[in-house]
Amino acid sequence: MAGEHDRVVCIVNPASGVRRRRTIARRLAAELPEAQCWFTRHPGHGVALGRQAVEDGYATVVAVGGDGTLSEVANGILTAGGEKVRLAYVPAGTCNDFARGQRPVSNLGGLLDRTQDRETDVGTVTFTRPDGTRDHRYFLVSCTVGLISVIGQRFTEKTPVNRVLKRLSLQLAETASSVRTLTGWRPVAVRLELDGEPSDQVITNLAVLKVPYFAGGLTFGHAQPPQAGRLDAVRVAGVGRLGVVGLMWQVFRGAAAGHPAIHRQEVRRVRIDADSPLPVEVDGELVGFTPAEFSVHPSCLKTVV
Structure with missing residues (x-):
């Protein structure tokens, strides 16, 4: 003690x-x-x-x-x-x-x-502020770029409707936020770099995770954290609107494992950029925009829950 x-x-x-x-x-x-x-x-x-x-x-x-x-x-x-x-x-x-x-x-x-006590990896993300300057944040849970970051923004809004829905069911509140966002969503072309390997991709969402859960216990079908010193980079391919609805329904049901649109890779570093800046969400907070780079901080934290 x-x-x-x-x-x-x-x-x-x-x-x-x-x-x-x-x-x-x-x-x-x-x-x-x-x-x-x-x-x-x-x-x-x-x-x-x-x-x-x-x-x-x-x-x-x-x-x-x-x-x-x-x-x-x-x-x-x-x-x-x-x-x-x-x-x-x-x-x-x-x-x-x-x-x-x-x-x-x-x-x-x-x-x-x-x-x-346990030693806990800390992620770090460098992003672009609205004024064009660069900044960084640390994260313990997850970062998202794309559809989920926009849904997350809607989900965290402290509106009367959101409060009522969250009291009834987190999944119900998440579904309502998702429907509102999906009406105007289109997949986006990005430049993605995973451990130095560049590629051009059309994605619906990129998640960079230190724990396997997000948005109140949802997963992308994998419930194990990444290895020490690594990040989980989970890319959702640029599926159409109906495909996204089907995928999200499977995520909400906990049945997303093996879905062909989900691509997971453990990496040390991730970089993402797009012609039109995309919002970057860090542990539930929108902090800035792409281009953004994610890595593991060299120091660990002593944590206890």
Whole structure:
């Protein structure tokens, strides 16, 4: 367990998810009474708080929220040079794909147990901002370019309709966002480079994954993470609108394994560009546009769920 001099801070997104907020608050007070609690106030605030936690000397930083909250806190830790800081995660959001397939601790005090630490690869993406400048972000879950990034934008909109649909079913909300997006979607021509091998492709979507799940537990038919030091590059070929609808239905049903439009490859580096810039989504947040390049950060994070 953590020593008496270890300092713990919880970075909580009070707007994350649609359920369990009061339950999480009660559990934090009862099971991690020694922890400080900081609350995010706006998108991106988790980055600043993660950076502040490193600068203030906290040994364990607990991200409480969804994958977006976790990603922000991780970015703050890494930009502050805090690779030795422990990053714990309490999955309390709408989508908690980083923790999916793991066994969360039964008591949040277990997050202080250093024997539960694991070394976690961190992806890094370099992208283009709307003003044309280049920037980078770290990611722990997934990045998308193409159809799913647009659907993701619709899915994360905090509208009354979205809130109601998510309370009923995540899959129902995802389906509604997908239908709205598909009405105007066309496959796009891109220049793709996988581990230095260039090619011209017509794609519907490119996903670059550190975990096999996205959008609340969906997969492309493969439920294993990539090897350490690798990324999963999953390309969906440029199928027509009806083909996309059929493929998405299979993805929602968990029956996408072996679909001929899905092409998966474990790689160290991915680069994508297009004549018309495409949006780039990183851990559920639209951060910029192509051209974009994805790789694995040389340092790992110590994580516990």
